[in-house]
Amino acid sequence: METIREFLDPAALNAWMPMLRTGVRVLVIFLIAWVLIRVSHRMIKSFRLFISARAATADDANRFATLGRVFRYIASVVITLIAGMLILSEFGISIAPILGAAGVVGLAVGFGAQSLIKDYFNGFFLLLEDQIHQGDVVDAGGKAGFVEDVTLRYIRMRDYEGNVHFVPNGQVTTVTNMSREFAQSLIDVGVAYRENVDEALAIMRRVGGEMRACENYGPRILDDIEIVGVENWADSAVTLRCRIKVLPLEQWSVRREYLRRLKYAFDAEESRFLILT
Secondary structure (H helix, E strand, O other): OHHHHHHHOHHHHHHHHHHHHHHHHHHHHHHHHHHHHHHHHHHHHHHHHHHHHOOOOHHHHHHHHHHHHHHHHHHHHHHHHHHHHHHHHHOOOOHHHHHHHHHHHHHHHHHHOHHHHHHHHHHHHHHHOOOOOOOOEEEEOOEEEEEEEEOOOEEEEEOOOOOEEEEEHHHOOOEEEOOOOOEEEEEEEEEOOOOOHHHHHHHHHHHHHHHHHOOOOHHHEOOOOEEEEEEEEOOOOEEEEEEEEEOOOOHHHHHHHHHHHHHHHHHHOOOOOOOOO
8 A cells, every 4th residue: 555655646656757658659659650551551552453453464463563562561661760760769869879870880781782782673673664574585694594483682584404593683784585575586598509599588488478377377477477588698508587577485486387397398399408507
């Protein structure tokens, strides 16, 4: 009873009130920060779902999902840092020295982890600008292959031999994407100098027309074959060039089938055309 009377004494209450006020304000800051984090996450998720519902492809939806995670993380970090500084100020701790120390530490960490920071920055813009997404075939960072995953840290791709390459985004300065809108199947054919060039070009055009009319390969070809003509004079053959506009990632299969059919067409003409692969 004596302890309760001491606690309820006006002088004791006056001594405890500042601490109670501080505790209440800290609790309010915690609650506001928690609410802001939840609201920001919900708004970002709703906006991401809104955009994803209007995405042209599933790859675009995956890209928006990755960007949504990035923005949620940034929102959480910013709100938590602001709330932390406000709580420290409530306890009478000056944040100026802390900010100064944090700046020094951040500078040291920045120098030590600048390659990692570069990876994340490059990865963010790769996703934002839609330079690469899952399912593409690209040449990036000195490696080429089928893109299996794109993160803020790296690109994971698998080459034709099945090797998996992890390319840090910071090493990607130029991206060659072979999977967008359409591709060109570029084909060089070498014929002997003694052969009639115009006759060879006519056979090449005919084979291209037959492929476009083919039930299997026709849907993959977007336009008539383009006969470029004589490309150069090699040591033992005249190089003739043509190209076929095809769907993305079909350039290699169409090229192989075209060369196969062209070989049979040349054989049928009883000619001695040489095909250079």
